[in-house]
Amino acid sequence: MKIQLERYHGLGNDYLVYDPNKNEMPLNEQNVKALCDRHTGAGADGILEGPLLDEKQMGVRIWNPDGSIAEKSGNGVRIFAKYLKDAEYVQKKQYLLRTDGGMVEIAYLNEVGSRLRISMGILCFNSSQIPVIGEPREVINEDMVFGNSLYPATCVSIGNPHCVIPMKEISKELVCKIGTHSEYARYFPERVNTEIMKVIDRNNIAIETYERGAGYTMANGTGACAAAGVAYKLGLSGNKVIVHMPGGELQIEIDENWKAYMTGEVFYVAEIRLGNEFTELLRTL
Ligand SMILES: N[C@@H](CCC[C@H](N)C(=O)O)C(=O)O
Secondary structure, three states, rough: OOEEEEEEOOOOOOEEEEEEOOOOOOOOOHHEEEEEEEOOOOOOOOOEEEEEEOOOOOOEEEEEOOOOOEEHHHHHHHHHHHHHHHHHOOOOOOEEEEEOEEEEEEEEEEOOOOEEEEEEEEOOOOOOOOOOOOOOEEHHHHEEEEEOOOEEEEEEEOEEEOOOEEEOOHHHHHHHHHHHHHHOOOOOOOOOOEEEEEEEEEEEEEEEEEEEOOOEEEEOHHHHHHHHHHHHHHOOOOOEEEEEOOEEEEEEEEOOOOEEEEEEEEEEEEEEEHHHHHHHHHHHH
C-alpha cells in the first residue's frame, strides 16, 4: 500500500503529517530520517504523527529530522490542528491537543483553520525542568561557553528546552555558529534549541533559531514563545510582542501565570504519495 503524507508549513518551518490511521508503517528513528532527507527523501523540518487517539484527547507525536522525538513544536501544533480540520477529524472551534510536552489549547481564528491562536503552556525558568545541569536555579543571564566564545544565556522550557541569547545584531551565520556547539554543550543533558534575539522595541523582537535535531530553520514557534518569555523576564519588552523571524511573524502574549499564547498562520502545500521503491526502502529500516 502506498504511503501518503501531507506537506504543510508554518512560516517556512515545514512538516509532513503522517496519519497512522491511513498508513500502516510504524515510524522509527531511521525511517523518519530517510523521509525528512532533503536530497533523497520527501524533505522536511520534521514529521507530525497523528492523530494518536485515546479515550479523551487527540494527540500528536513530533519527530525531528534526525529521528529524535520533540516534546512540543509551535509551528507543528498549528500545522497539525489545520490538518485535523482539513481531514475532518474536528468540527469544534476550540479543543485540547496532547503533545509529549503537555496539553495545548487550539483555537481557529478563521473558517479554513489557517490562522490559529494556541495556548502553548507555561514558560518555566527552573533549571531542573529545562533541564540545565547544576544547582536548581533560574538560568538567567549566565555566562556559557559555546565553541570558544562566551555568551549571556537565559534558559527556559515551554515543554521543550530553549537557550536564548540577546544580541545587538543577529544573523543565520551567527546562530549556526553558536547552535552547532550549544545543541550538544555539556550544560544541556537533553540538548537544546538555540535562539539569538534582537530586541527592536518593547513590542517587537527578532530571532534566528537553530533547532535541536533539525539545525537552522526559518521559524520556530516554541522558540518564539521562549524568546518572548526571556525578553519579558529580562525587562526588555512588554508581555505582548511580535516575534519576527526569516519565515514570518508570530504574535506572542504572556499572561500573569507565564502561560504563553501564540497566534499565527499555516499553509497547506501538497499531498505526497511515496514511490514504490522508496516505500520498500523505508520498510527495511
Ligand atoms: N519547529 C519547532 C520546534 C520543533 C522541536 C525542536 N526541534 C525540539 O527538538 O525541541 C517549533 O515551531 O516550535
